[in-house]
Amino acid sequence: xxxxxxxxxxxxxxxxxxxxxxxxxxxxxxxxxxxxxxxxxxxxxxxxxxxxxxxxxxxxxxxxxxxxxxxxxxxxxxxxxxxxxxxxxxxxxxxxxxxxxxxxxxxxxxxxxxxxxxxxxxxxxxxxxxxxxxxxxxxxxxxxxxxxxxxxxxxxxxxxxxxxxxxxxxxxxxxxxxxxxxxxxxxxxxxxxxxxxxxxxxxxxxxxxxxxxxxxxxxxxxxxxxxxxxxxxxxxxxxxxxxxxxxxxxxxxxxxxxxxxxxxxxxxxxxxxxxxxxxxxxxxxxxxxxxxxxxxxxxxxxxxxxxxx
Numbered sequence: 001x002x003x004x005x006x007x008x009x010x011x012x013x014x015x016x017x018x019x020x021x022x023x024x025x026x027x028x029x030x031x032x033x034x035x036x037x038x039x040x041x042x043x044x045x046x047x048x049x050x051x052x053x054x055x056x057x058x059x060x061x062x063x064x065x066x067x068x069x070x071x072x073x074x075x076x077x078x079x080x081x082x083x084x085x086x087x088x089x090x091x092x093x094x095x096x097x098x099x100x101x102x103x104x105x106x107x108x109x110x111x112x113x114x115x116x117x118x119x120x121x122x123x124x125x126x127x128x129x130x131x132x133x134x135x136x137x138x139x140x141x142x143x144x145x146x147x148x149x150x151x152x153x154x155x156x157x158x159x160x161x162x163x164x165x166x167x168x169x170x171x172x173x174x175x176x177x178x179x180x181x182x183x184x185x186x187x188x189x190x191x192x193x194x195x196x197x198x199x200x201x202x203x204x205x206x207x208x209x210x211x212x213x214x215x216x217x218x219x220x221x222x223x224x225x226x227x228x229x230x231x232x233x234x235x236x237x238x239x240x241x242x243x244x245x246x247x248x249x250x251x252x253x254x255x256x257x258x259x260x261x262x263x264x265x266x267x268x269x270x271x272x273x274x275x276x277x278x279x280x281x282x283x284x285x286x287x288x289x290x291x292x293x294x295x296x297x298x299x300x301x302x303x304x305x306x307x308x309x
Contacts, residue, residue, distance in 0.1 A: 002279075003300035004045070004053040005153065006204055006240045006264025009084070010034055010060060014077045018060055021069050024158060027059045027172070033271030038084065042091055044267070048279045052306060053267070055081050056095040056123035058155040059172075063100055063129040070099035074109050082117040093306065095123035095153045101131065103140050110144065120304045121151030121200075126183035127159055133183055134190035146196035151304060153202045154183055180208030185217070188233040189226060200238060200303060204264060206248055207239045211255040231255065238303060240264030241295060244277060246285045258291035262300040 010028035019025050028034060036044070045053055062073035074097045081094035096113030098106040113119045122145070127133065133154075145152060156176035165171045184203045187193050193201070203210075210217075218229040235256050242264040243249060252261060265278040282292055300306075 001052065001301045001306065002048075002050045002297050003263065003304065003306060004050050004265045004267070004278075005202060005262050005300050005304070006242055007053045007055060007267040008058045008060075008269070009055045009081070010057070010268075011077070011080045014057070014073065014080060015060070017069075017073045017076060018062065021062075021064045021066070021073070023060065023062065023064070025060060027158065027269075030172075031268040033268030033275075036268060036271065038088060038092075041267070042088065044271075044275055045091065048265075048276045050263075050265075050279070052091060052093055053265075054093045054095060054120060054153075054304070055084065056153055056155065057097050058123070059125070059157045061100070061123075061125045061128070061155075061157060062097065063125065063157075065129075067099065067102040067105055070102055071105040071109060073097075074099040074105075075112075078109065078113045078117055078119070081119070085118070093304070094119045095121045095151075098122055098124065100124060100128045100141070101137065103137070106141055107144055110141075110150075114148070114150070120306065121153055123153045123155060125157035126154050126179040127157060130159070132186050132190075134186050134192050142192060142196045142199065146198045149198040149200070151200045151202065153204075154180065155204060156180060177205050177208035180205050181210050181213075184208070184210060184234065184237060185230060187237075188230055189222065193233050193236055197236075202238045202240055202262065202303075204240050204242060204266075206241065206243045206252040206261075207234070207237075207256070210234060211248070211251040214255045235260060238262055238299070241282060242266045242270075242278065244274075244281050246281060249282065249285055250287065253287060253291065258287065258294050259299060261295045262303060263296055 062070045064070040077097040096119040156179035214231045
């Protein structure tokens with residue numbers, strides 16, 4: 001079963017709520033396919049041979065300082081997503097939205113989203129309100145995720161990775177893959193992956209820069225300081241396929257293994273012809289047919305525990 005693990009839906013009511021609370025809603029405004037109806041979206045999925053698309057808010061996280069507002073926004077989005085999943089006969093699933101950094105409210109909404117609304121995991125930012133994921137304050141959240149064996153889909157939030165990106169509009173095209181890389185590496189080096197082994201993290205965009213740099217990291221003083229090679233633990237994560245470059249795909253396959261790669265499209269940011277290319281570039285790559293089948297049709301189904309539709 002072909003599952004797209006990286007796709008977004010920005011409901012106008014949710015976007016308005018984020019805007020009123022000072023949230024950054026630029027990703028929604030920049031998405032060229034955001035106005036597409038769900039009937040049109042289903043047609044797009046059919047054209048690419050995709051059976052299920054998993055929705056998430058991506059960068060539009062409700063990480064407000066006010067706990068009540070953050071909770072209300074998360075509940076609103078989860079209810080909107082649950083309605084879509086119910087109305088479209090199994091073509092859509094969803095990752096839960098949670099009101100981090102407010103731990104008690106997050107644990108309550110996580111339970112509702114997964115146990116009541118039937119969501120297949122949770123979506124969080126590569127950082128939370130300016131704090132790294134390995135911040136000690138988030139340990140109770142990861143403890144519960146580990147108890148549940150939850151799938152956690154990470155996503156850049158546009159925090160930037162230097163002062164020279166935003167003026168050129170590169171905070172997402174270039175900055176996002178660095179956010180992916182930093183978040184994943186911190187989860188490994190800070191011991192989060194080791195302490196919470198039942199959490200199944202998905203890192204977007206083929207892991208950002210990590211496939212290209214993993215050997216450099218293994219040979220660095222960082223590896224000596226932690227007494228193990230980062231690559232050993234990076235292979236315990238999953239990575240979605242959004243990139244479009246066959247050489248990058250092959251590099252990720254060599255770094256992490258084809259069994260750790262899952263299909264993603266980043267819809268509605270890559271609409272039209274580019275949407276189908278998210279699938280065809282894998283099909284046209286030099287990977288073994290068995291590896292292509294795993295990436296496109298098996299790995300995500302096993303990871304998310306979704307039955308054949």
